[in-house]
Amino acid sequence: MIRRENSFLSALKQLDFVLIFAVLALTVYGLICVSTATAYHGTNRNVVVQLFGAIIGIVVMIVMSLIDYDAFLKKLWIPIFVIGLGLLTLPLLSSIPAMLHGNFGSNKNWITLPFLNVDFQPSEFVKFTFIMSFGYLLGKLKEDTNRLKSVLLILLFSGATIVFVLLEKDLGAAVVFVVIFVVMWFMAKMSLWYLAGGLATFAVAAPFLWGFLEEYQKKRIIVGFDPWSDPTDKGYQVIQTIKAMQNGGVTGMGYGNGTLTHAAAKSVFPARETDMILGVMGEEFGFIGIIIYILLISVVIFRILRIARSARHEYGSYICAGVAAVFIFQTVENIGMCLGTLPVIGLTLPFISYGGSSIVSLYIGIGLVMSMRTHRQKYYFERDVV
Numbered sequence: 370m371i372r373r374e375n376s377f378l379s380a381l382k383q384l385d386f387v388l389i390f391a392v393l394a395l396t397v398y399g400l401i402c403v404s405t406a407t408a409y410h411g412t413n414r415n416v417v418v419q420l421f422g423a424i425i426g427i428v429v430m431i432v433m434s435l436i437d438y439d440a441f442l443k444k445l446w447i448p449i450f451v452i453g454l455g456l457l458t459l460p461l462l463s464s465i466p467a468m469l470h471g472n473f474g475s476n477k478n479w480i481t482l483p484f485l486n487v488d489f490q491p492s493e494f495v496k497f498t499f500i501m502s503f504g505y506l507l508g509k510l511k512e513d514t515n516r517l518k519s520v521l522l523i524l525l526f527s528g529a530t531i532v533f534v535l536l537e538k539d540l541g542a543a544v545v546f547v548v549i550f551v552v553m554w555f556m557a558k559m560s561l562w563y564l565a566g567g568l569a570t571f572a573v574a575a576p577f578l579w580g581f582l583e584e585y586q587k588k589r590i591i592v593g594f595d596p597w598s599d600p601t602d603k604g605y606q607v608i609q610t611i612k613a614m615q616n617g618g619v620t621g622m623g624y625g626n627g628t629l630t631h632a633a634a635k636s637v638f639p640a641r642e643t644d645m646i647l648g649v650m651g652e653e654f655g656f657i658g659i660i661i662y663i664l665l666i667s668v669v670i671f672r673i674l675r676i677a678r679s680a681r682h683e684y685g686s687y688i689c690a691g692v693a694a695v696f697i698f699q700t701v702e703n704i705g706m707c708l709g710t711l712p713v714i715g716l717t718l719p720f721i722s723y724g725g726s727s728i729v730s731l732y733i734g735i736g737l738v739m740s741m742r743t744h745r746q747k748y749y750f751e752r753d754v755v
Contacts, residue, residue, distance in 0.1 A: 422725035426732025433736030453498035508684025593712030614651030621655030
């Protein structure tokens with residue numbers, strides 16, 4: 370009993386409290402932004418869901434940080450991958466009745482949980498089940514990630530997940546998975562010839578892939594680089610987001626005082642609590658408020674990469690890199706699309722945008738990284754640390 374207590378206390382002491390502080394600060398900031406962004410609803414339901422999701426996420430993060438990731442993944446990396454694929458089939462199965470009636474455009478990337486009346490988005494969680502299982506696979510392959518047999522296995526493993534996401538017509542999530550895949554394989558010493566070949570293949574295939582996109586997806590991509598080319602339709606929400614940030618100026622209009630943020634009609638500022646919440650942040654807390662967010666999320670990313678350097682196994686650093694890739698890409702893409710410089714592909718701003726699934730999954734990612742930190746000294750001889 371004493372040994373278990375000592376092990377528990379030792380693990381707690383190994384936690385990265387700077388990372389935890391930054392994540393909690395972002396969570397509180399997100400709750401504030403969601404609270405003011407959804408005030409026009411006349412109900413606190415969104416805030417309650419976000420808070421409940423954050424509490425669940427914090428508990429999961431702490432539990433995961435105390436689990437030895439190596440012992441866990443050695444036994445369960447394949448079941449974790451299979452579970453991830455299974456989760457991705459749920460939205461597809463839920464759309465079968467509509468497809469039987471001839472409505473093939475009804476695929477969606479979320480399901481509504483019965484009794485709770487809360488939307489559940491499986492792809493948010495699968496990001497991290499994929500990172501865990503793919504990272505372990507790369508670790509098993511060791512230095513052989515560029516051999517033909519290994520390359521085929523890597524492509525099959527990652528391709529299965531990406532195909533399922535594409536079947537859900539979730540372009541944003543599919544791009545995130547591709548980024549995770551490339552970053553993690555690159556960390557595992559992917560040959561630059563494969564990277565160049567992949568880019569060349571994409572360039573050749575792009576015109577054909579374009580034909581498979583829905584019309585609204587094509588417009589969103591085009592308008593993403595120039596929202597004023599379609600100011601009353603696909604570019605409208607980006608333009609309203611930019612106007613909101615312009616209203617805020619440097620210091621913002623103050624909590625609860627944003628004119629567009631508190632417009633009674635949803636159509637005035639669409640997606641203000643989800644994809645376009647940066648506009649809410651900019652209008653009410655100004656440029657300073659946006660800089661505070663960028664600084665906090667930068668601390669999170671920096672601490673994750675720092676932990677990656679001291680991971681007990683090489684594959685632990687691959688997993689940390691995959692988690693960091695999620696935060697970096699989603700932050701850059703969300704800010705870019707809110708500023709009208711990148712396509713609108715439906716990605717949330719980490720810890721800020723409303724979404725129970727999103728915030729719980731992000732905490733899972735942090736818990737996974739924290740496990741690398743709390744168990745880095747066990748079998749320290751297993752890896753040479755630079």
